[in-house]
Amino acid sequence: MSADALKYRGPLAALSTEDRRRLLDRSGQSDAQVASRTRDIIERVRRDGDRALLEMAREFDRATLTAVEVPRSRWEAALASLDPKVRHALERAARNISKAHAAQRPHATEVETEPGVVVGRRPDPLGRVGVYAPGGRAVYPSSVLMGVVPAKVAGVGEVIVCSPPGPDGLPAAGVLAAAALAGADRVFALGGAGAVAAMAYGTQSVPRVDRIVGPGNAYVAAAKLQVVDAVAIDAPAGPSEILVVADGSANPEAVAREMLAQAEHDPDACCVTLAVGSALAEAVASAVERAAARAQRREIVATALRERGAVLSVGSLDEAWPFVSDFAPEHLLIATAAPQEHLSLVRNCGTVFLGERASVAFGDYMTGANHVLPTAGLGHAYSGLSVLDFYRWTTYQRVDRDAAARLADDVGALADSEGLFAHAEAARAWRNP
Template identity: 85%
Template sequence: MSGGTLKYRGALSALSAEARRRLLDRTGTSDSQVAARTRELIARVRQDGDAALRALALQFDRVQLSSLEVPRARWEEALASLEPKVRTALERAARNIATAHAAQKPQAIEVETEPGIVVGRRPDPLGRVGVYAPGGRAVYPSSVLMGVVPAKVAGVGEVIVCSPPGPEGLPSAGVLAAALLAGADRVFALGGAGAVAAMAYGTQSVPRVDRIVGPGNAYVAAAKLQVVDAVAIDAPAGPSEILVVADGSADPEAIAREMLAQAEHDPDACCVTLAVGEAQAEAVAQAVERAAARARRQEIVSTSLKERGAVLSVGSLEEAWPFVSDFAPEHLLLATAAPQEHLGRVRHCGTVFLGERASVAFGDYMTGANHVLPTAGLGRAYSGLSVLDFYRWTAWQRVEREAAARLAEDVGTLADSEGLFAHADAARAWRNA
């Protein structure tokens, strides 16, 4: 079942129980040492505030920060320094993200459940949101757009960005430029677990936020999970992943390109293809091997495919769907002749790409869909980041006099049955209203 560039090759039905478990269980990328170290870092920031953040920048980023916050003039300089083509592409991406997310904005509702009884619910934008933008080995201005633009579309009062400082004490020029284009309000040169702690609990300089979104390394992911007592987060996130379902109409070279596009993210990335028929599976596997041999991020791609790469054959598309549901991928590419017809079979994933032309790269950057997505099978319960993540709901209910009289006895009966006698008294007091 294994060999060559890929960890697993062969028929899905022949996959051992252990191999299947290994493909489905992608939660083991964070270890106890990361969690323990993260707890220490968070505790330092909670205790010492800005002083701890400066010390962490010196320790991990090798930079002495004169100011934690980046002046807006430096954002403007970064935007002016961008290559015109890059700026144009970022502006186009920001427009499409704004358009797609504006269409998702929720509306207030009010319903009369019985005559005189009205229940309502209203979406209220969050007051302040923090967006984490990776730095160092992975710098993604596109992720700044994916976090900031939907928050601004939702009407969030203030959006701050935290991103690790480089040698000059500033986040990357791309991150600063994207923050300006996206409409962020403040940017801080802070990275890692310290940045997450600062946004969650607040320091002398960094304001406390209501929700933290955005991707990051293992320490950032661990920190977000550890601060949920104080702040909401997006979905817990891990290494990138893709599952391709391909029938005989699919181009093996196109599938190989999609596999490598995810493999180059991270040595722990998981890339799997289910191909209908042994011949199609073999053609895809060979295309992946050829593409991997010429990959520019050779070491990362090679490690990813050898540890978590798979091309498996299935007898039919019907055989593929149970595995798709169990795998719950971050990215699901339906490289089939009629992908729209198969969309209804999908329930568990971050997002679906319909047809091989719908490259994941398009969704990562330019279609307007959000690329902050659940990984490690969490697509069973979590959705990708959307404008809905930047609201909380205010609920209300109104009861007219006659309706209160009608409710009184039944509510009193239920309250008595639960031993909540003051509740019963409060309800029955309205019997003769």
């Protein structure tokens, strides 16, 4: 690969204002045609229900279905026939995901704000959750685990999985096996915006859910944004991305491996390294080019690096952290001599990997952390998927007789000041219980 294999190369400080803006702005404005077609699909599902889903399976997936639900026997058979090595790895991943997310379970709280006045908050598991699992070019059984296992740990009443059917009318065998292993309750052979609409609004066969989680293509992402009037979603999601901060202790080859691991996901993936010193930056850039030339998914990698790849030098680590905060990456790898010392400087990102041995691949599959993460700079406002996403909170309060009498006049005064006179009367009625 040539020197122009990377979109940006050189000192961070030398980036033009426009180039810096392009690196930071990864929102990828929603394609108007995608948004319009998605709206049509959603309305079609709301109007025609299962009939629309069966028709769209023929149109979009070239699959002829007689029913949208996959019998449990088919996904249990997929698990039974799974390669033993893959099954062992999935079982290990599921155990770690369960352990990590069980430690995140929230607890009820109560506080007496003044004598006789108690305010409490109680976490209640959601009744039903939908997990979307991509199909086609991107089949990720690991993502099924990331959605189903935390939901089951949280105590969600029912967890359903939707994934596109192949020509045989079934989702990918790996997805079916993962659904069985993770403990899903129902599986549907549904893909794209139609699956999202079915989960959001319900059909004759597909039950309406309380929250939809999981990655998907542009139509899935657009559909999730368009159904938020009816259902909660995890977070808007886009192509994969990584930001590596490396000092002289880092191995350029290891940094290059991490960049390629994200670049192979998607031609629109964004892969950036900030290296302390021009010598390290050049070593990393050269290693990236060598690795890209021999990558199995060479065309995808080359496009991602050419359009959104960067290896930039900084004078010191202090120069790197403001850019990290502005960039808000999905994955941040801190490949420095003392990565733990820098953790407190990080606020805006999906997940942090401390040290080059903490490969993003380990987090994607096996550590137990969740790999469903905010992208496109949304780490400023969103967190990665966790067990907390599968609860809603019930707030309650108790007021005893004496406290009601003490509250009455002040509440009445505030209500009067806002012109809510019935509120004032309701409060003052307890002045002399």
